[in-house]
Amino acid sequence: MNTPPLTTTNRVSTGSTTGTTGTSSATGNSSTTGTTTNTGSFATIEPHLEITGDLGPRYAEILTPEALVFLAELHDRFAGTRHDLLAARLRKRVDAANGRDPGFLTETAHVRRDPSWRVAGAGPGLEDRRVEITGPTDRKMAINALNSGAKVWLADQEDATSPTWANVIEGQLSLFDTVRGQLSFTSPEGRQYEVTGGPTGQTPTIVMRPRGWHLVEKNLIFVDRANRRMSASGSLVDFGLYLFHNAKRLIEDGSGPYFYLPKLESHYEARLWDDIFSHSEERLGIEYGTIRATVLIETIQAAFEMEEILYELRDHCAGLNAGRWDYIFSIIKTFRSRGRRFVFPDRKQITMTVPFMRAYTELLVSTCHRRGAYAIGGMSAFIPNRRDPEVTARALEQVAADKRREATDGFDGTWVAHPDLIPTAQAEFDAVLGEKPNQVHRTRDEVNVSAADLLDVASVGGEITESGVRDNVKIGLRYIESWLRGVGAAAIDNLMEDAATAEISRSQIWQWIHDNSVTAEGRRIEKTWVNEQVAEVFAGFERTPGDRFDDALEVFRASALEPEFPTFLTVGAYARYL
Incomplete structure (x- = not known):
């Protein structure tokens, strides 16, 4: 992106933006259903939003036509940037x-x-x-x-x-x-x-x-x-x-x-x-x-x-x-x-x-x-x-x-x-x-x-332990399961875990495997051994009707154990499971 140097006078205009949605400016007359306007020899669509989710009680108080027009204007103007x-x-x-x-x-x-x-x-x-x-x-x-x-x-x-x-x-x-x-x-x-x-x-x-x-x-x-x-x-x-x-x-x-x-x-x-x-x-x-x-x-x-x-x-x-x-x-x-x-x-x-x-x-x-x-x-x-x-x-x-x-x-x-x-x-x-x-x-x-x-991460010192590996597995699986059920803040072992701490847990596992790290007990952290830990931790969970542990296991494995590292575990999990 060829963005100009930061100065007092050279700032992005709020009038229009150029990006993947093209050069656009707010029109003030977007529609939730969409309209077609003839401009010269071609037709353009008025930018708008469409609701695809189910509408529950009182949702109409939030998703009003006027609010959706405002959201459409924000997207038309700023989504490209x-x-x-x-x-x-x-x-x-x-x-x-x-x-x-x-x-x-x-x-x-x-x-x-x-x-x-x-x-x-x-x-x-x-x-x-x-x-x-x-x-x-x-x-x-x-x-x-x-x-x-x-x-x-x-x-x-x-x-x-x-x-x-x-x-x-x-x-x-x-x-x-x-x-x-x-x-x-x-x-x-x-x-x-x-x-x-x-x-x-x-x-x-x-x-x-x-x-x-x-x-x-x-x-x-x-x-x-x-x-x-x-x-x-x-x-x-x-x-x-x-x-x-x-x-x-x-x-x-x-x-x-x-x-x-x-x-x-x-x-x-x-x-x-x-x-x-x-x-x-x-x-x-x-x-x-x-x-x-x-x-x-x-x-x-x-x-x-x-x-x-x-x-x-x-x-x-x-x-x-x-x-x-x-x-x-x-x-x-x-x-x-x-x-x-x-x-x-x-x-x-x-x-x-x-x-x-x-x-x-x-x-x-x-x-x-x-x-x-x-x-x-x-x-x-x-x-x-x-x-x-x-x-x-x-x-x-x-x-x-x-x-x-x-x-x-x-x-x-x-x-x-x-x-x-x-x-x-x-x-x-x-x-x-x-x-x-x-x-x-x-x-x-x-x-x-x-x-x-x-950047002085090395000064942390410390060590990787087998219990640390298992804690990351347990926290990752339990938090993801909670998140998939719609609960985004979870008390786990007297700590408040949210998406950020779950990300630490799974990313440490990924990094330790790919760095060939060794635990304080002398165990090399390799995928086969971590999979064994995952299976043992997973088997120890108390299951209840409607829990999401099976899905959580798939999300954790995809984000911690595969060669490709997802930038955020929540992105793929949201697209597939919520």
């Missing part, structure tokens, strides 16, 4: 596989050297983000989050949500009802759930996370001007539906439409989001700069472009987040065939205090604060078990240490995945912040992180 950027990702991966390490960009050094620019910063309701709770958007989990006492709810349509058609649309309905103060839920057993605001009486500010650029929504088909049919972009569907239905109501209530942006790999992808935000604000009659985004730095490529990402989104940017689990997965995926230098030990030995992870978080905090952006810490995987006091005590101890490190290092807030962890996390941030809402003023000028520091 999305395809070009995904192709650019592939070229970068080929470069990395061929021995070219990523680094800080020379062509954007002037942006990093310029001390004058700042990001927009927190929007209304985002001034204090010391504890954010993450979770899917089904009605029960939404109410639990809203009653948790956290400052922010990351309403997750991505890694914590299995993207079944029901989860996608009913998640939008949950958000629709939440924004209007009408969310409730009755369990099959008759238990009533209501939004009360929990211990503080104050519900969290919503920050919604759409799916990443690589994911599609197969139940909505975009038909372009050349009458070509393609699955809609999961990112544009999630973002567009939430914004269209809720932006003005959120603004009226003193908040705003806020988003977490996942899986970005370059500042060009951030530029695309910024163009989408600018277009959407104009299209919906919202003041420019109202939308605010927090970008997850969860790929090794994005780690080298943090400042450029902030710059591209500067008028819409609130901060960055250290998405630790996807970050580890990204490093394994990017350098999986590069030999021992990039081979990790057991997952539990890859802590936040190993040198390359320290470099990553130190760089994130210093980059954010230099530009007036919030730095938000990642999620500790440990969760309490209300039936086991020892497990709970151990989890709280681990979480306290993790959050103490983040607060001391300068982070302005952090994530938790369970309401019981909020008091522990908040206590550590309260100890550092006191009455201050953040510590953006702390610029960490002493931080000096090099490219070699970010």
